[in-house]
Amino acid sequence: MSKRHQYVDLLASLPALPVTPFGREPLPISAIRLEHRLVTLSDAHRDTLEALESLLDWRHLGLELSTEAYIRCYRQAAPQLAEHGVLELVEALLEQRSLMTALRRRRRGDPAPSLGETWGFGPRLAHISAHWQAPLFGVGPVFPWLAEAREHLEHDRPRKLEGLLLEEGWRRLDRARRHDRFDFREVVIYWLRWRLLAAWRRYNAEAAERRLQADIEQGLGDYETLFSGDGN
Template sequence: MSKRHQYVDLLASLPALPATPFGREPLPISAIRLERRLETLSDAHRDTLEALESLLDWRHLGLELSTVAYIHRYRQAAPRLAEQGVKDLVEAQLEQCTLVAALRRRRSGDPAPALGETWGIGPRLAHIGAHWQAALFGLGAVFPWLAEAREHLAQDRPRELERRLIEENWRRLERARRYDRFDFREVVIYWLRWRLIAAWRRYNAEAAQRRLRADIARGLGDYGVLFQEVESDG
């Protein structure tokens, strides 16, 4: 079977994803079942998917992994990702993170990254540094979502920012789909889209937990301090 149709059976076995990542319907396939379906990938493709997962699970960045170490990890994986035809998919998402990080740094009053500093991913790092004080780093026409992201940051609207970033990634992956191909790239696109839906569900769940804890704390009032003291004594 040609590489073009290498994973016809696998992709045909995966349920259609929702039209939008923001719906209320449950995920059409669980993480466990999706992982089991992906076991049919070749060894090389499974290794590549693991490399992608290690790059996209940046929740511990800054805690367990420094920015420099993370970027080094990406540079090591990049040749393999390019060989498998999926480097552009992950690089676009990581460049988005770099741009948001640049907005945060500038908003905090940080100077432009020093020449040669290891601080982000993407082909426009030098451009961002050279246009640090320009509106949207001179990239507003290239990234129309950047103006909205800056506004959400300025107004302290993390949920709206998260939604806008997920929406942009979703649209980009939709544009990348090739309906006449059933290769590894299409499997990765499905997997990335599934992750976006799961990320939004997780973000909403975590936000709900934070709100619940805040409501409980407000309801307890001074009793909350008492309970904390009892727990510490125990």
């Protein structure tokens, strides 16, 4: 079977993902079942998927990992990702993160990154630094979502910001699909889109839990001490 159709059976076995990531329906396939389906990947592709996951999931890297160390990890993995045709998918996600990093740094009052400083990803880092005081770093036409992201950040609307970034990532991955191909790249796109779905549902669940806890604490008032042992 040609590489173009290498994973016809695998992709055909995966349930369709929803049109929008913001629905209330459960995930179409669980993490365990998806992992089970992916065992049919070749050893080389499985290694590449694990390398990709290590770049996107900070739990694999440790919370104390510096930007410089992270970029070293990226550069080590980049040739492997490029060989299997998925590097540009990762680069787009990392460039989005870099733009958000720039917005947050500038909001804190940080100066523009110095020449040669390692702080992000993408071909526009020098341009962003040179246009640090421009409202959208001079790249607004390239990234139409950036203006709205800045507004959400400046007005402390984290849920709307997360939703915007997720939706932009979803659209980008949808545009990257090639409906006449059934290769490893298409498997990775499905996997990345599934991760976005899972992340949004997890974000909503955690937010709901925080709201519930706040409601409980507000409702208990002084009665909270009745059960804490501190009411004497």
